[in-house]
Amino acid sequence: MNDFAGIRALVTGGASGIGRATADLLADRGAQVAVLDLDPSGVDKPLLAFRADVTDDASVRAAVTDAADALGGLDVLVNNAGIGAQGTVEDNDDEEWRRVFDVNVLGLVRTARAALPHLRSSSHAAIVNTCSVAATAGLPQRALYSASKGAVYSLTLAMAADHVREGIRVTCVNPGTVDTPWVGRLLDAAPDPAAERAALQARQPTGRLVTAAEVAGAIAYLASPLSGATTGTALAVDGGMQGLRLRPANR
Template sequence: MSDFEGLRALVTGGASGIGRAAAELLAERGARVAVLDLDPSPADKPLLAHRADVTDDASVREAVAAAVAGLGGLDVLVNNAGIGAQGTVEDNPDDEWHRVYDVNVLGMVRTTRACLPHLRASAQAAIVNTCSIAATAGLPQRALYSATKGAVYSLTLAMAADHVREGIRVNCVNPGTVDTPWVGRLLDAAPDPAAERAALEARQPTGRLVSAAEVAGAIAYLASPLSGATTGTALAVDGGMQGLRLRPVAR
């Protein structure tokens, strides 16, 4: 497909995991793509790499300005940078709550704020936020993470309403458990990594983790000009976890 031919895209957290998969897919489909990341070095050509800390407004504005200058404009923003957290509402101290919100929610605010003037100049403007199934399903040991992703979900709807008449579409993807480096580190730290992986796989009706490429495909769908009537939508990419209720397997 070449539906992004001639378009310019910016992906935060684009040097690894979901962000890198999305950046590479957009480039394959014709876009010129810049990535922002704390460590952008893993991003290979043709991706344009820029260092940015989404918790620092000056850093974000500087990186966005450099990226847009290099791209020659901006049509698509993928707000993907984020971090995880484990525990119940009792387990995470205040400073961790502030840090995760600063990255997962305010990071999107800072990046979008810096990009909006450029997106308003585009005839195909789209924003896709990486949310999570944790925003709509109660998951154990994810109180802080779920709270931030619930905020991202609400933020997506509010942004869609605010900017639809400016010609800017805003949507989000809600992945299930994705086979990313972060999930890999969680599994490695578990007392029984194989059993933990099996439990995560069993939680999804497909019986396996979601791949980064599958989430990237959903991001590309929402960002594509072919989806010009889609805004204010949350697209679950979760192996059926949110919507399906399967009967237990007979033994």
């Protein structure tokens, strides 16, 4: 497919995991792609790499400006940078709540704020935010993470309403548990990594973790010029976790 021919895209958190899979896919489909990451050293051509810390407004503004200059403009922003958190509402102190919201919510705000002046000059402007099934389904031991992704979901809808008449589409993708380096580290730290992986797989009706490539495919669908009538939408890529209610096996 070459539906992204002539499209200039920026992916945050694009050096690994979902972000890297998305950047590679968009490039394969014809886009010019720039990656923003805390450590973009592993990013190579045809991707352009820029270092940015989404918790620092000056860093974000400078990197977005540099990326837009290098690309000759900006049509698509993928707000993918984020961090995880575990525990109930009792298990994280105020500082950890601030840290996670600073990355997962305010990081998105800072990047979108810096990108909007460039997007307004595009005839195919789109913002895709990486949200989570945790925004729409109650998951145990994920209070802080769920709260941050609930904010991303609501923010996506508000941004879609604010910018639709400017020709800027805003959507989000809601992955289930994705087989990424972060999840790998989470599993490695568990008392029984194999049992923890089996439990995460079992809660998704497909019986397996989502792949980064599958989430990238959904992001590409939402960002594509072919999806010009799609805005204010949350697309679940969760193995049926949110919507399906299966009977126990063999019943």
